[in-house]
Amino acid sequence: MNVPDPSQSPSPSPSPRIRALPHVTDAQVRELAGVLIDCVAGGASVSFMSPLTIERACAFWQGVADSVARGERELLVAEDAEGIVGTVQLVLAQPENQPHRGEVAKMLVHRRARRQGLGAQLMQAAEQSARAHRKTLLVLDTSSPDAERLYARVGWQRVGVIPGYALLPDGEPCATTYFYRALDAETPQPSAAP
Numbered sequence: 449m450n451v452p453d454p455s456q457s458p459s460p461s462p463s464p465r466i467r468a469l470p471h472v473t474d475a476q477v478r479e480l481a482g483v484l485i486d487c488v489a490g491g492a493s494v495s496f497m498s499p500l501t502i503e504r505a506c507a508f509w510q511g512v513a514d515s516v517a518r519g520e521r522e523l524l525v526a527e528d529a530e531g532i533v534g535t536v537q538l539v540l541a542q543p544e545n546q547p548h549r550g551e552v553a554k555m556l557v558h559r560r561a562r563r564q565g566l567g568a569q570l571m572q573a574a575e576q577s578a579r580a581h582r583k584t585l586l587v588l589d590t591s592s593p594d595a596e597r598l599y600a601r602v603g604w605q606r607v608g609v610i611p612g613y614a615l616l617p618d619g620e621p622c623a624t625t626y627f628y629r630a631l632d633a634e635t636p637q638p639s640a641a642p
């Protein structure tokens with residue numbers, strides 16, 4: 449009988465790494481499309497009806513990539529050994545009377561990586577990025593009960609529900625819930641002595 453040698457057993461896969469993509473490649477557009485398609489296939493109300501084709505998903509992410517290139521939004525991704533497994537966006541571009549406000553959008557985690565704390569880590573990264581951009585107020589809306597629990601857990605304030613706001617991928621109407629989060633202004637760093 450072969451007894452497995454513990455020294456030869458594969459090490460546990462490293463936890464996903466979160467980073468901002470300042471430039472989005474075609475390969476990354478396709479990976480992001482894969483995450484979006486999986487979420488829609490799982491019934492998430494994230495702007496698209498089912499079935500979502502790779503072409504439509506790639507067209508959406510190409511638009512996001514162009515917006516990132518224009519500096520209108522920040523795109524954060526979580527990557528594991530297989531590629532992008534989660535993502536969230538921070539929309540920076542706002543009307544001129546709301547320079548302090550940002551919007552969190554398209555929080556998506558592939559079903560293979562859920563319930564491991566990735567959603568919470570992506571929110572933390574989005575808030576960190578918002579602070580770095582001197583945003584002091586964030587807003588979002590969601591039709592997902594899973595996401596509602598996540599946002600409340602990480603300190604967001606639930607505002608209220610709009611019934612019949614959107615459709616689920618199968619055509620069923622669903623409500624959306626609005627949230628906001630006030631961020632402490634970043635403590636100004638003392639300037640270096642001349």
Ligand SMILES: CC(C)(COP(=O)(O)OP(=O)(O)OC[C@H]1O[C@@H](n2cnc3c(N)ncnc32)[C@H](O)[C@@H]1OP(=O)(O)O)[C@@H](O)C(=O)NCCC(=O)NCCS
Nearest residue numbers: 492555556557562563564565566567568590592594595597
């Ligand atoms: C909403 C969503 C982003 C959450 O992502 P996630 O990575 O699963 O989030 P987390 O892992 O941080 O938290 C999810 C749950 O796992 C639990 N969890 C976190 N780490 C865990 C761990 N190590 N072991 C066991 N459970 C864990 C959390 O407590 C939470 O439990 P709850 O749902 O009972 O409250 C994901 O479900 C998703 O992509 N949904 C589809 C798209 C969508 O609707 N997005 C929202 C758009 S606004």
